[in-house]
Amino acid sequence: MSHITVAASAKAFEQMFALIRDDFHFSKTDGGSWGPFTWSYDVAFHFQGGTLQLNNDGTVEIKHLDVVWDALEFQVCFELPGFCIGGFCIIPDPFDGCWVSAPKICIGGPICLPFDLSGLVSEVDDLKANLLAQYWVDPTRPAGISDLTAEFMAKSNEWKVFLNPVFVDVLPIDVPATIENIIQNVFEQAIENAFSWVPGWAWSIIWALLGPLLDLLKSILGIVEDIQNWVEDLLNSIFNLVALIETAIAQDFAGAYPLITFEDPYPILDGGPGHNPIPVKIPIRNLAATIDAAEMVITADIGT
Amino acid sequence: MTPAPHPYIFAQTGLDSGALTLLGTLVHKMTEPGEYRGTVSGPAGASAVFYLTVTKESAVNQVNIDLAALTAPPSSGAADCGCPGGGSSGGGNVFTVGQHGYAVFHLSGGAGGHAVRLGRASAEPAAKAFDSTQLKDGDIFAASLLRPGAYKVTNTLQKGAPAADLTVAYPQAGKGAYTPPSPLRVECTAQGFRPSKLELTAMQGCLFVCAAPSRIVVELVTALDPPAS
Amino acid sequence: MIAIGFVQAWGRVMPYTSNCDLYAAVNEAGINLVALHVMRQRPSLVNYATAAIAQDPELACVQVVATPDVSLYDNPLFTTEPPLPLLGVETPPVALNYCAQLTKAEVDFYPGDIITLPAEMNPPLAQQHFAMTAQLCAGLVCGWDELGKVQPWPPQVAGFAPPQKGPPFVPSGRPTCFCLDAFVIGHVGIRQLFGFPTLSVSIDAVDVPEIAPPGMKAALDCYLRDTIQLVLLEQLTFPLVHTFFFDFSFLSLPNITVLPAPNPPVPNNPAIEDNQLKVFIDFEVGP
Numbered sequence: 011m012s013h014i015t016v017a018a019s020a021k022a023f024e025q026m027f028a029l030i031r032d033d034f035h036f037s038k039t040d041g042g043s044w045g046p047f048t049w050s051y052d053v054a055f056h057f058q059g060g061t062l063q064l065n066n067d068g069t070v071e072i073k074h075l076d077v078v079w080d081a082l083e084f085q086v087c088f089e090l091p092g093f094c095i096g097g098f099c100i101i102p103d104p105f106d107g108c109w110v111s112a113p114k115i116c117i118g119g120p121i122c123l124p125f126d127l128s129g130l131v132s133e134v135d136d137l138k139a140n141l142l143a144q145y146w147v148d149p150t151r152p153a154g155i156s157d158l159t160a161e162f163m164a165k166s167n168e169w170k171v172f173l174n175p176v177f178v179d180v181l182p183i184d185v186p187a188t189i190e191n192i193i194q195n196v197f198e199q200a201i202e203n204a205f206s207w208v209p210g211w212a213w214s215i216i217w218a219l220l221g222p223l224l225d226l227l228k229s230i231l232g233i234v235e236d237i238q239n240w241v242e243d244l245l246n247s248i249f250n251l252v253a254l255i256e257t258a259i260a261q262d263f264a265g266a267y268p269l270i271t272f273e274d275p276y277p278i279l280d281g282g283p284g285h286n287p288i289p290v291k292i293p294i295r296n297l298a299a300t301i302d303a304a305e306m307v308i309t310a311d312i313g314t
Numbered sequence: 315m316t317p318a319p320h321p322y323i324f325a326q327t328g329l330d331s332g333a334l335t336l337l338g339t340l341v342h343k344m345t346e347p348g349e350y351r352g353t354v355s356g357p358a359g360a361s362a363v364f365y366l367t368v369t370k371e372s373a374v375n376q377v378n379i380d381l382a383a384l385t386a387p388p389s390s391g392a393a394d395c396g397c398p399g400g401g402s403s404g405g406g407n408v409f410t411v412g413q414h415g416y417a418v419f420h421l422s423g424g425a426g427g428h429a430v431r432l433g434r435a436s437a438e439p440a441a442k443a444f445d446s447t448q449l450k451d452g453d454i455f456a457a458s459l460l461r462p463g464a465y466k467v468t469n470t471l472q473k474g475a476p477a478a479d480l481t482v483a484y485p486q487a488g489k490g491a492y493t494p495p496s497p498l499r500v501e502c503t504a505q506g507f508r509p510s511k512l513e514l515t516a517m518q519g520c521l522f523v524c525a526a527p528s529r530i531v532v533e534l535v536t537a538l539d540p541p542a543s
Numbered sequence: 544m545i546a547i548g549f550v551q552a553w554g555r556v557m558p559y560t561s562n563c564d565l566y567a568a569v570n571e572a573g574i575n576l577v578a579l580h581v582m583r584q585r586p587s588l589v590n591y592a593t594a595a596i597a598q599d600p601e602l603a604c605v606q607v608v609a610t611p612d613v614s615l616y617d618n619p620l621f622t623t624e625p626p627l628p629l630l631g632v633e634t635p636p637v638a639l640n641y642c643a644q645l646t647k648a649e650v651d652f653y654p655g656d657i658i659t660l661p662a663e664m665n666p667p668l669a670q671q672h673f674a675m676t677a678q679l680c681a682g683l684v685c686g687w688d689e690l691g692k693v694q695p696w697p698p699q700v701a702g703f704a705p706p707q708k709g710p711p712f713v714p715s716g717r718p719t720c721f722c723l724d725a726f727v728i729g730h731v732g733i734r735q736l737f738g739f740p741t742l743s744v745s746i747d748a749v750d751v752p753e754i755a756p757p758g759m760k761a762a763l764d765c766y767l768r769d770t771i772q773l774v775l776l777e778q779l780t781f782p783l784v785h786t787f788f789f790d791f792s793f794l795s796l797p798n799i800t801v802l803p804a805p806n807p808p809v810p811n812n813p814a815i816e817d818n819q820l821k822v823f824i825d826f827e828v829g830p
Contacts, residue, residue, distance in 0.1 A: 013573030017559035017566040025793040098519040221491025272789040304558035312576040
């Protein structure tokens with residue numbers, strides 16, 4: 011029988027989970043190209059909410075965990091064909107076509123559309139995890155020193171209990187139906203910025219030449235679906251933000267945010283000034299953590 | 315990352331076939347084969363020489379000669395000249411076109427104000443085969459008018475001939491992108507312009523086909539404000 | 544072995560936290576290992592001696608076992624006490640070196656199946672109680688051989704120089720040692736100490752069977768009972784959250800209030816049963 015048994019009810023486990031959930035923050039920047047455009051993003055998110063259930067199979071299940079995007083900024087860059095002056099036929103070909111045509115000057119070039127969907131909320135529909143107890147040794151701890159000296163150097167060994175995901179289901183990110191208006195406005199602003207040297211009287215001509223902006227964008231980028239679906243595909247598949255969340259849970263959340271952590275040996279009596287007296291510390295061994303439908307149970311032994 | 319600015323395109327509201335700008339193009343038919351030497355004079359004393367070979371052996375029917383490029387190297391912000399018909403430029407200032415083909419003189423950038431003369435290379439002093447300040451029968455001045463408003467068109471070499479009235483309107487908003495209509499053809503005679511009342515929409519070409527010695531000048535009289543949005 | 548709740552007498556498995564939010568238990572084998580660690584890492588808590596013996600640990604009755612960190616960080620092996628004065632010996636005063644050591648301690652939780660209590664303690668061990676055996680060793684440097692060095696001070700009358708006052712004469716030598724076994728019975732509770740729920744240990748009785756006559760035995764038993772009770776109160780305090788729950792982070796949040804689980808539903812908190820010390824706590828989440 012283990013020397014030590016500690017049990018935490020589902021109510022206590024919820025608090026433990028809430029602490030690491032609220033502490034977790036993730037951010038990433040990335041870029042790439044996809045067909046006729048290049049893209050980049052700068053994203054950051056944290057978790058919120060979620061309902062928790064302990065199961066008899068040794069897992070905890072968290073459902074409907076909100077992913078709050080503190081930053082969801084991305085940029086799509088492409089070549090704007092712009093508009094051309096000239097190019098008309100001067101001398102037609104008697105057999106149809108054009109024999110001599112005017113040279114044309116085309117004014118277009120690279121343009122970037124910046125988007126900021128920060129504040130969007132998506133969801134981890136289902137996260138199932140068991141518990142993993144790990145013994146951590148500071149890699150910078152000098153060899154041969156005592157555990158007490160290691161504590162004084164802030165290089166104590168530690169026991170950590172992590173959530174170990176066994177199943178994660180992240181829902182695709184939905185964008186609001188107003189995204190079309192957003193894109194329209196962003197594209198318009200980007201064109202105005204790109205052609206800021208154009209005098210005011212010429213703008214109605216330029217807008218007429220470009221035509222409906224969303225149609226233009228779809229034509230340039232080869233979008234065949236509706237814009238809302240395209241943006242969702244951009245976020246979920248091209249940027250792969252769904253996989254990003256899954257990886258963040260599996261590696262960062264589950265690997266860097268322990269539910270429980272304490273130093274080993276564990277101090278039970280404090281030391282005095284100048285380490286006189288030294289603290290009394292108890293070695294903890296064979297720590298294990300399990301879950302059933304009612305509670306989390308931690309067992310451990312006291313070392314000699 | 316934005317397209318390069320082109321301030322001259324929208325700043326030029328008048329055109330002069332004898333002082334070519336971005337918005338104008340001169341077309342001259344080369345009927346006699348041979349070696350030709352051309353001179354270009356630009357603003358602030360800029361000048362350049364180029365050579366044009368007209369040969370029966372070439373099937374090329376159009377050669378585009380960029381006067382701005384000849385008188386100064388294009389800047390990094392110069393527009394890309396999507397020039398169909400191409401022609402061949404053998405080495406920057408050497409061009410070739412077939413007999414009965416057309417030399418097309420244009421500018422790809424800059425403030426403009428260029429004139430060009432062309433004469434047989436072997437004849438010195440060269441008899442002018444072409445002089446942009448004195449267009450002759452068959453020459454064409456193709457103009458692109460951007461600024462909506464009322465214009466007056468005069469032929470400064472036909473001083474007694476009446477001017478033409480030209481209006482340029484804003485394009486009407488439609489469901490799709492605006493495509494300028496086909497260019498308007500205007501005959502320039504000793505008696506004036508036919509037709510004499512010209513109605514264009516912005517970006518639409520206007521072809522002044524010379525039937526008499528001509529120097530076509532288009533001047534903006536009244537600019538038109540954009541329609542209320 | 545993975546714990547999955549505990550089995551009640553009628554065979555139904557109940558969760559540990561069926562009547563509380565958090566539960567912790569330590570069995571007697573674990574407690575005894577903890578006691579061993581305390582004795583090795585804080586030897587001056589269980590070893591007392593005069594300076595002469597403290598400075599020469601070889602003279603002690605039992606070799607003090609300590610971890611290397613004790614000497615590494617210049618911690619003493621002994622708590623130094625003044626020598627024991629000889630009563631009535633004042634001109635000059637003479638005192639004796641001595642040492643007193645707790646050399647063994649073992650705890651047995653209810654049901655007491657390790658320690659056989661002496662008859663004076665009315666065995667068997669009562670429910671919700673613990674028993675403890677301790678070996679106490681002590682030694683006195685009698686110094687009979689050195690009494691010849693003691694020169695009485697002259698009487699305080701005219702014609703004699705006044706005596707030079709100073710520290711007492713303390714004979715040197717190896718102590719004469721003896722060891723006694725002591726039995727202790729006690730129970731536990733929870734009290735608020737410095738704002739935190741803390742384990743409190745109450746000593747109900749101490750018995751050193753080998754001492755006679757009864758009056759001396761009673762006096763010694765009382766001395767030991769007072770000593771053990773007050774050492775526990777002053778030196779060995781164990782806040783519940785830190786000691787039993789590894790300082791779970793969420794319990795120190797400002798909106799969390801930790802409370803011992805009440806009765807009902809928990810009849811004994813802490814509980815001493817099943818050879819374990821058990822603690823039950825609840826917490827409230829504030830705004």
